[in-house]
Amino acid sequence: MSEARKTWMSLLAKAPPKALGQLWDDTGLAPDFTWLRAPEIGSTMVQGRMGGTGAPFNLGEMTVTRCALRLTDGGTVGHAYVQGRDKTHARIAALIDALMQTALADRLQAEVLDPLATAMDERRRTRAAKAAATKVDFFTMVRGED
Amino acid sequence: MYVAVKGGERAIDAAHDWLAEQRRGDTTVPELDVAQIREQMTLAVNRVMAEGSLYDPDLAALAIKQARGDLIEAIFLIRAYRTTLPRFGTSRPLDTGAMDCMRRISATFKDAPGGQVLGPTFDYTHRLLDFKLAADGEDGASASAAVEPPETAPARVPHITGFLGRDGLIEQEPASDEAPPDLTRTPLELPTTRALRLQALARGDEGFLLGLAYSTQRGYARNHAFVGELRIGTVPVEMEIPELGFTVELGEITLTECETVNQFTGSKTEPAQFTRGYGLSFGQTERKAIAVALVDRALRWRELGEDDQGAPAQDEEFVLSHADNIQATGFLEHIKLPHYVDFQSELELVRKLRRQATQATETEAAQ
Numbered sequence: 001m002s003e004a005r006k007t008w009m010s011l012l013a014k015a016p017p018k019a020l021g022q023l024w025d026d027t028g029l030a031p032d033f034t035w036l037r038a039p040e041i042g043s044t045m046v047q048g049r050m051g052g053t054g055a056p057f058n059l060g061e062m063t064v065t066r067c068a069l070r071l072t073d074g075g076t077v078g079h080a081y082v083q084g085r086d087k088t089h090a091r092i093a094a095l096i097d098a099l100m101q102t103a104l105a106d107r108l109q110a111e112v113l114d115p116l117a118t119a120m121d122e123r124r125r126t127r128a129a130k131a132a133a134t135k136v137d138f139f140t141m142v143r144g145e146d
Numbered sequence: 147m148y149v150a151v152k153g154g155e156r157a158i159d160a161a162h163d164w165l166a167e168q169r170r171g172d173t174t175v176p177e178l179d180v181a182q183i184r185e186q187m188t189l190a191v192n193r194v195m196a197e198g199s200l201y202d203p204d205l206a207a208l209a210i211k212q213a214r215g216d217l218i219e220a221i222f223l224i225r226a227y228r229t230t231l232p233r234f235g236t237s238r239p240l241d242t243g244a245m246d247c248m249r250r251i252s253a254t255f256k257d258a259p260g261g262q263v264l265g266p267t268f269d270y271t272h273r274l275l276d277f278k279l280a281a282d283g284e285d286g287a288s289a290s291a292a293v294e295p296p297e298t299a300p301a302r303v304p305h306i307t308g309f310l311g312r313d314g315l316i317e318q319e320p321a322s323d324e325a326p327p328d329l330t331r332t333p334l335e336l337p338t339t340r341a342l343r344l345q346a347l348a349r350g351d352e353g354f355l356l357g358l359a360y361s362t363q364r365g366y367a368r369n370h371a372f373v374g375e376l377r378i379g380t381v382p383v384e385m386e387i388p389e390l391g392f393t394v395e396l397g398e399i400t401l402t403e404c405e406t407v408n409q410f411t412g413s414k415t416e417p418a419q420f421t422r423g424y425g426l427s428f429g430q431t432e433r434k435a436i437a438v439a440l441v442d443r444a445l446r447w448r449e450l451g452e453d454d455q456g457a458p459a460q461d462e463e464f465v466l467s468h469a470d471n472i473q474a475t476g477f478l479e480h481i482k483l484p485h486y487v488d489f490q491s492e493l494e495l496v497r498k499l500r501r502q503a504t505q506a507t508e509t510e511a512a513q
Contacts, residue, residue, distance in 0.1 A: 002390070002391070002392045005390075005392075006392050006393065006394050009394040009395075010382070010384075010394050010395035013394065013395055013396050013397055014382070014395060014397055014398055040232070041231065042231050042232040042233060042234045043200070043228065043231040043232070043233050043234065044233070044234055044235055044236065044237055044383065044385050044396060045233060045235075045236045045237065045328065045330075046201065046237045046240065046383055046399070047236060047237055047238070047239040047240065047326070048239060048240050048242070048344070048401075048426045049239045049240070049242075049319070050319050050340060050341070050344065050424055051307065051319035051405065051422055051424050052242045052243060052305050052307070052319075052403065052405065052424070053243070053305070053308075053319050053321070054319025054320055054321065054322065055319070055320060055321075055322035055323075055324055055326070055340075055341060056239040056322070056323065056324070056325070056326050056341070057326045057340070057341035057342075057344040057345055058236075058326055058327075058328050058329070058330075058341070058345045059240070059344075059345065059348050059426055059428070060195075060196070060199035060200065060201060060345075060348055060349065060428055061199060061200050061201070061228060061231070061233070061330075062200065062201035062202065062383065062396070062397070062399060063200065063201070063202040063205070063231070064234055064396055064397075066234060068389070079387065079389065079390060081234070081385065081387060081394060081396050082396065082397065083383070083396050083397025083398070083399075084202065084204070084397065085202065085204070085205075124246060127246065127248060128246075130248070131247060131248050131249070131250075131263045131265055132263070134249075134263055134264040134265055134266075134267075135261045135262065135263050135264075136262050136263075136264055137262075138256050138262065140256065
């Protein structure tokens with residue numbers, strides 16, 4: 001359960017807020033809920049590792065918005081922690097997190113999560129292609145000593 | 147010493163009104179919006195995020211607009227905003243080996259496994275002004291949009307230092323999960339640790355670090371750095387959610403990482419090995435990341451058993467106390483604020499000294 005939930009929560013957090021909002025609106029779902037924690041903007045300290053693989057150090061912070069809610073129907077709890085300061089993004093992510101634990105899971109997987117994953121994959125592959133187009137082979141020249 | 151003053155409220159209000167007017171400039175020219183700055187002034191946005199020590203491109207763009215393009219003023223705004231945020235937690239240490247690279251080059255290996263990927267770089271441009279950009283209309287920016295995406299997702303790109311490490315040719319980074327010190331929570335204390343130095347350097351002023359790094363290249367604590375690898379790309383940020391008991395990815399950030407390969411250490415008992423410098427910075431900020439790596443390496447002289455050459459880049463107190471441009475500008479610029487009382491006492495002192503000197507001369511002449 002937690003592995004699958006981790007996957008969808010991560011996907012919802014990384015989704016562009018506009019695309020997520022559109023897909024959510026298209027489902028026509030608008031469940032009643034109560035806030036357990038209204039959307040709140042804060043930060044996360046991001047750590048790196050020395051030399052990429054060594055001991056951790058604090059690199060700097062990033063903005064994060066979090067919230068938690070309970071569905072009125074059934075009482076399922078949804079959480080969201082998403083990068084940035086978009087409270088609507090956090091609310092929709094928490095609602096989908098809650099609904100993914102209900103009978104609506106398959107529908108949301110097909111109508112929201114799968115399209116988000118496909119779009120994300122497409123963006124990655126497009127960027128990889130652009131990077132590949134700038135791949136070079138350097139030739140060392142023989143110096144003309146004689 | 148600065149002494150509090152009262153008054154001037156109307157003058158200050160008028161000054162701020164004029165500032166707003168100057169910020170807007172000629173009203174017949176369309177106003178910049180924050181999204182335009184975020185998308186088209188990205189390297190300025192990246193610098194403000196890196197030195198503001200807060201990753202949020204929208205906020206950095208807003209700060210640049212508000213600061214009329216003064217990046218240190220913008221960084222100041224971001225630092226001030228940051229202090230108002232509750233901290234939700236700390237991420238898992240980033241795995242830069244899993245970076246989705248848009249740029250990845252090595253100056254040490256021509257045939258680096260994973261390839262030399264130039265990415266969107268100024269390198270190899272002719273540094274000639276492009277007057278097409280000054281003309282109205284499209285500048286051909288969408289020309290590269292027609293690239294066909296490959297079938298499969300990009301593979302993990304290995305770190306160059308990993309190859310050297312496999313043969314024992316470069317020092318190993320000791321694996322550890324020890325919680326690092328945090329400069330934003332506890333003030334700088336000397337001597338420091340490498341973890342604290344890397345945090346301070348990541349927030350440090352690019353210009354200051356560039357100058358220091360350059361000084362090491364010119365011979366002030368020379369350690370001959372090669373850029374073993376420079377990579378720029380996105381990495382997911384993962385954090386444990388206490389109320390859930392597992393980690394989730396919160397988002398993705400763009401980073402620049404520079405690993406330098408430097409001259410050797412070694413002894414009778416240990417064979418010669420390359421040493422390392424490391425720089426990691428928010429955004430596409432490669433001058434900064436390279437500078438951090440060079441200064442990081444210079445500051446490691448003690449742990450690597452090198453001589454203190456008395457070079458500025460080796461002196462951690464000098465480097466870390468002066469790298470922060472907000473601290474520096476705060477102290478520098480405060481001297482323009484009213485110091486009337488202070489100055490009055492100095493004026494009094496100078497007058498007294500002159501009086502005494504005049505009296506002494508008069509007495510001498512009378513004798």
